[in-house]
Amino acid sequence: MNGLYEEFRIAVHSVWQRRWIAMGIAWAICLVGWLAVALIPNTYESQAKLFVQTKAILPENTGISPVERQKQIDTVQQTLTSAANLEKVVRGTDLGKGLVTPREIEGAVNGLRGAIKIKSDQSNLFEISATMTASGRSDGEAANLSRAVVQKLIDLFVEENLAGGRGETSDTLRFLDEQLAKRQKELEIAEQKRVKFETENLGMLPGIGSVSQRLEQGRLEINQIDSQLITAQSALAAINGQIAGTPQTIAGGTSGGVNPLAQAQGELAGMKARGLTDQHPDVLALKSQIAALKAAGAGASTAYGVPNPAYSSLVSMKAERQAAVSALQSRKAALQGEMNAMVAKQIQEPGVAAEQARIARDYEVLKAQYDKLLADREQVRLRGQVETQTDAVRFDLITPPSSPRTPIAPKRPLLLAAVLFAGIAGGIGGAFALGQLSASYPTSAKLEAASGLPVIGSISQMLTQAQRADRKRKLRMYIGSGGALVGVFLVLLIIEFIQRGSVV
Template identity: 30%
Template sequence: MHDLIERAATYARYAWRGRWSVLGITWLVCLIGWAVVMLLPDRYRSSVRIYADTDRLVSPLVPGLAPSASVDNRLGVIQQTILSSPNLRRVVDMAGVLPLDASPEEVARAAREVRENTDVIAEEQNFFELRYVDGDPHVAQAVVQSLLDVFTNSGVGSRRGDIEATESLLDEQVDEAKRRLDEAEARLTRFIEENSEVVGGDRSYFRRLEELRREADGVRGDLALANAQRDQLEQQLQQTPRTLGANFVGGGVPQDSRQVELAAMRERLAELRARYTPQHPDVVATERTVARLEAELADAPAAVRAGPPNPQYDALRLQVGQARARVQSLEVELAAAEARAETLAAKAPVVPAAESELRNLTRDYEILKRGYEQLVQSRDSTRLAGALGERAGQLDFRIVEPPSLPQAPTAPDRLLLMAAVLAGGLIAGIAITLARGSVDAPFDSPRALHRAFDLRILGTISRFKRPVDRWRRRRQTAGFALCSGSLALLLVVLVVLERSEWGDRLRETVRPLVGLSTIRPAPAGPADTAGASGSRELAIMPGPTVMPAAMPAAMGVEGAKFPEGGEG
């Protein structure tokens, strides 16, 4: 806590030492900022309050819609009616915002400005306030009056014609978008069919290649197992005699012991081969015994060797045939799997290009699809707007408060801005001074000197102030107070000017000198009247707020319904 207090005191000393810098920076910021604030153009707001029965616009259109629409729906109805592009162009022409020979680009830009500076606010049920802000109070009033006239005098027939033309154009655009969408879909489908092995399906190319290779490996394993089974069966078949031998003839009593011994030695040889290598002594000795017995039997008479067929041999021969067929089938399957994998692997160089082309085709298709959906939605919205327009002639409408000529600007709040500029100048001056003080910080206390050099401080010597030093210090303090007071006095003068008409005169005099435009003259709006001297003045006639019964017919609106009496 003590360190924080000491640091705050140090910063305060920095600021006091650099007080002239703080004051100079504050003066500089305030002079520039206050000049800019004083030259800011005034913004005037004109408004009109109206009553419009929007239930008739919204509720009958959609079956099952509640009779009382939401505030957002009501506000949307008013905004669509007032701030449509044709109506805004009419407002620009009626309010005289631009000269008569303005280009279409200037008219479109002025219409966008009118849209941006216009606000439609829903206050209560069916009560709305229409506001417009401009640098000229006459223009603001003229634009609001023009918006009101456009809203009340727009005929259903002309609006319906515009909507029908818009619907026809949208129908053509929808058909064209549908044709382009079908072509893009056909291109995408054809490309996928032609490159199905590379880009087809939900799986990627490398995933399909890995699956084919795993399939080939699986078939290869099955083939190895089938080969082993076939070899084992063939070996058993070779060791099994075709006949039972003559010793089994006539009741199965053996007549030659050599055949019995040969069969036993063959069984033992099979067991030894399963347990030992072919070079094992027991295996070699048994093979010699089997060979000797076979030679002896071969030299024996045929009557001794002959005998009935061996059923075990026939069963083994059948199994060997099946095993060989299985091996051949797996070899064919393995060759096909390897061929598919090799064919797909050979297409690896074209995969990036194919996938890039697929992404491009898919992106084009999605863009065309979104555009088509947006056009369909716009066409439906236009048809809905047409239905709204047909109901607009039956709108119950009243002017509660007519457009007024603003007497005082609503923006900018120069007092608040000047206070903010003063605060910003002080903050900037103090921040710069503290930054300079932190860089060129002197030793203003024994503790700071001790922290810097880690030496013991024996004592301090106070500065002796002479009378001339005291006089110079008082003079500096008085000068600082005078400069600070001058800044405050300048602020007071600017506030007084702002609250008087001299501020407007000063702005009208200075703004042309610095190349800024002044307030425009009153525009030639729909309510202008020419005086005897030829000058034109804007005349807004509030009068009765009820439209006469003959006006709808004069506007070409059939079946229009307005209140019969009363004023807004």
């Protein structure tokens, strides 16, 4: 332990003996270092926060759903730092002042790309920042320029989001209009070809659609008629069974009463007077009653039977059911006849049917394409109206572009202090290194160890009064030199803070 302490004392003594060299080295390092720090240009940063709020009031089929809108915003964020947008920033701020050639513009754009940062802290919160150095410009100009760049980026961000969808909609509408016009011409040509073919083969192709389509429709309709016919025939059979078990007349009336035959004939005359035809169910039923009364001699003055109302009602219902069955049978026969005729014509002229099917197929394909394009165009047009007439996206400037007053780099106070400590350490290190290179020995023990000979003793230095006064004077000068070094450091700090406060 005593040896270490002795070595430390020797090192301190060596440095102290060369203290003026240490002071000179410290001054040299500090002056050079402080000059280098002073030459580093200040860098100013401006920041802004922008909140983008998407609205989901309209349905998603308009194409402006929250997911679709978020994709569009992400795309704009990624392309905001493209060369085209950065060139707009350069030309829209003082960065483009004095730039004429494309090479100069390109250099400014490349330099600006590294000075811009765009990040999203949350899903819809964007932070835009720009840094500008005072190289070639004053600190105030650099600070104002960073703010102007951030403001221009915000304007571009809003403009790209608002105008991007509208421009895309316009391009899409233009493309759809061109395709619709093209499909419309093709559809008109196909329509004319179909009409011409049907006109030339009018006798071969009755009806609408191809032969196979009409045959299929005919089969479906015949199947429906068959089921309806079965139901009508069952109902008619039920009515016939009820009529067979119901008497035509019931007992009643004497010779002194009203003649039923005359009464029935009077009712028949009244029906014809109302305009009922002979085919009317009520007229047919009444005629049947009159015939039955005549056959039974109901015109005599003796006792007679009264017509049964239930029987008359059943007869009327039977007439209606028979008419329905007859109509269904007639319709089935007509359809079967048409189908047989079409099959016969298809067998006789198979090429005509095939050509008609091909023409009809081409026409339907073109019409389906035209209808789909028309629906797409209407949807795009609706989206364009939504983009133009509604506020689908709202931009809220949470933090406006800041006006920096303090540079973010360099950290000049820390650098100045680091240079001071480096100068002091360099001076001490230089003095110590020179002491190690010296051929003198600070103690008798060092001399004895180096020479290998015994040292009898050492003589201390004796100073006169004048020498002591001179040493005190030099010590004051040395302390004053060190104080001056620290004073220069403090002055530089004061100047730095004054300059920061003077940035406008």
